[in-house]
Amino acid sequence: MNRNKPHLPLVLLIDDDKTLHLWANRHLPNAGFKLISCFDGIEGIAAFKEFSPDIVMLDIEMPIIDGIATCAEICKCSNNTPIAIMTVTADEEKIAQSYAAGATEFIIKPINWQILGYRLHTMLKASKLAESELRLSKAKQMAHLGDWKWQVNDDQVYWSDEIYSMLELDNHEFTPDTHNFKKFVHTADMPYVGRHLQKAIKTKEAANVEFRIITSKKQERFVAQQIEGIENHKAQRTGLIGTVQDITERKVQENKIRHLAYYDEVTQLPNRIFFLKFLAKTLELTKRSKRNFAVLFLDLDGFKGINDTYGHQAGDLLLKEISRRLTEGLRCSDLASRYFDHFDHKVDVARLGGDEFTVLLNDLARPEDAGIVAERIHRWITEPVALGDRLVHVGVSTGIAVFPHDGENAEALLKNADIAMYHAKKTGKGHYQFFREEMALKAKKRLEMETYMHHAVAKNELRLHYQPVMDVLSGQMVGAEALLRWESPQLGFLPPNDFISLAEENGLINQFGEWAIREACRQHQVWQQQGQGDLTIAVNLSSLQFNQSSFIPMVAGIIQEFDINPAFLTFELTESMIMADTESMLKKLNNLKSLGIKLALDDFGTGYSSLRYLNRFPLDTLKIDRSFVKELPENPDSSAIVNAILALAKALNLKTVAEGVETIQQNTFLQNTTCDAVQGYYFSKPMPVEEFQNYWAQNNNPAP
Secondary structure, three states, X not given: OOOOOOOOOEEEEXXXXXXXXXXXXXXXXXXXXXXXXXXXHHHHHHHHHHHOOOEEEEXXXXXOOOHHHHHHHHHHHOOOOOEEEEEXXXXXXXXXXXXXXXXXXXXXXXXXXXXXXXXXXXXXXXXXXXXXXXXOOHHHHHHHHOEXXXXXXOOXXXXXXXXXXXXXXXXXXXXXXXXXXXXXXXXHHHHHHHHHHHHHHHOOOOEEEEEEEEOOOOOEEEEEEEEEEEEOOOOOEEEEEEEEEEOHXXXXXXXXXXXXXXXXXXXXOEOHHHHHHHHXXXXXXXXXXXXXXXXXXXXXXXXXXXXXXXXXXXXXXXXXXXXXXXXXXXXXXXXXXXXXXXXXXXXXXXXXXXXXXXXXXXXXXXXXXXXXXXXXXXXXXXXXXXXXOEEEOOEEEEEEEEEOXXXXXXXXXXXXXXXXXXXXXXXXXXXXXXXXXXXXXXXXHHHHHHHHXXXXXXXXXXXXXXXXXXXXXXXXXXXEEXXXXXXXXXXXXXXXXXXXXXXXXHOOHHHHHHXXXXXXXXXXXXXXXXXXXXXXXXEEOOHHHHOOOOHHHHHHHHHHHHOOOHHHEEEEEEHHHHHOOHHHHHHHHHHHHHHOOEEEEEEEOOOOOOHHHHOOOOOOEEEEXXXXXXXXXXXXXXXXXXXXXXXXHHHOOOEEEEOOOOOHHHHHHHHOOOOOEEOOOOOOOOEOHHXXXXXXXXXXXXXX
């Protein structure tokens, strides 16, 4: 046994959602924690008494005994252990009840595991400080942190040894007084510290202040100081006492959390949230100074093709290189942003997401100068990029919006720069365009698409493309997923991402969904009449469509219309759909099962469904999300999660389909598991019906 192995804080996780335990087991050890899993409150209380964990995480909604009652029972055993209560909704009443029961933190699901690790460490630090406060008197507490005292009558100042150590001073060579302590306070923070000292002297209120100090060896540290007045028996002020705590490490952790919240993970550039905050600050300063500035909205031309061809890793490398070129180029530009925000960071360029970037140009002498910078950016980006042993080329389309002519708030400027970028891309890519009022094509396109959308079914413009589902061992095709496409004469061929969200907003998704089910049944009937054999066809359902009261009768009517055996048909639902209203959902799912239709849970493992409810639903298949499959077999965590899902499916007597299989290595890994079927680009992309029929025929009759 390695006796020098560091002690890891112990987290007790109490939640009836077994999927959450899988995620916790994946992330918390990497954040420096050990984990104990319990699945109800009674089991959790017993584990708390046995193992004395350092921190407790528990769900507010659990069977047998809920999270609030569990929290109260744990606090009876120990009121010093930090308790974080988790929930999917920010119910103010339940939050108040949780804190009253003894909770110290409240976490909203879904959980950002990376940030959670920092929060748990911060809770532990706060817990240790609270334990110290309970054990020691105020004087002992001050000595633990570092304390000082100032006597008014003789103007004497006392520092504890911890303060000398904090300032890297020798207590035998330095004598503190009311004047020389100021030289250790950061110059920029001295007015702030002075105001709090005066407040403590003139009033009876305690003062708390955080500021920077500069040690004798010129090291900058962050400290938190608490100041209180001392009074004699006559209630006369006789001096001040205070504690000083070095919070440098906490500030470092806070900066890490802030970085995660405000910076893009791939490029380390400011993200959309940070950019909009900074843009709003720039607007405030610019309105006072009466200066112009411009927002450039950049969209890379050709990025998607590179990302799809060479993979996401290559795409990320490309984004990093483009970010480097933009940052270094703008650093040398006289027009780059000169304003600093409260994060002490200059925002010249940000990544909004995907292949979209923004650039902020301040103090323009004339709007045309923004076009000069756009031309420079075009030259920087269009230089070839080395990705391993290959050179790739991308272009950039740029939209420009100038304050105040093109918008007087952050949202308007960004939107209009986006509209101008879209216009630049539509005119041939690789160009820049200044925003003009007549360019408001985005709203026009949306209205135009909605107009055409209303006639898409009547004009027979919708199509189903079929992606094969293969038996994992035999390689024979056992089914297909039917995927909706729109072939518009005016707008061209549109994948679902281009129109489904709009269809859900305007209600046409019900019409589109009915067409998809009807077309899948019609095509099945044709294949049956041609004697092509049985094939399971899976159709994705929208939650809006599924929640319609007319949905079940509509499906029953279609089955009766084509006079077919519905056993071939599988409806794919998401975890969020089936968890929305469990009792109503259970009834509706049972009604579908009574019709003879199979049910599949799509993208399993990415949602937050309760396994307690999952066992009640009449499901036939779990579809493992591609986010787990893509890291097989190299990533041990993904392998463990996939195997856990497969074990769960086997225990529930469910079939399994792995989505997003793109490599032979992924397929080989799955062949050595209990997975039943696979689908993905390794076998075939989604195909029009004619291509799919040829693929089917070749699969059934392989060449010798």
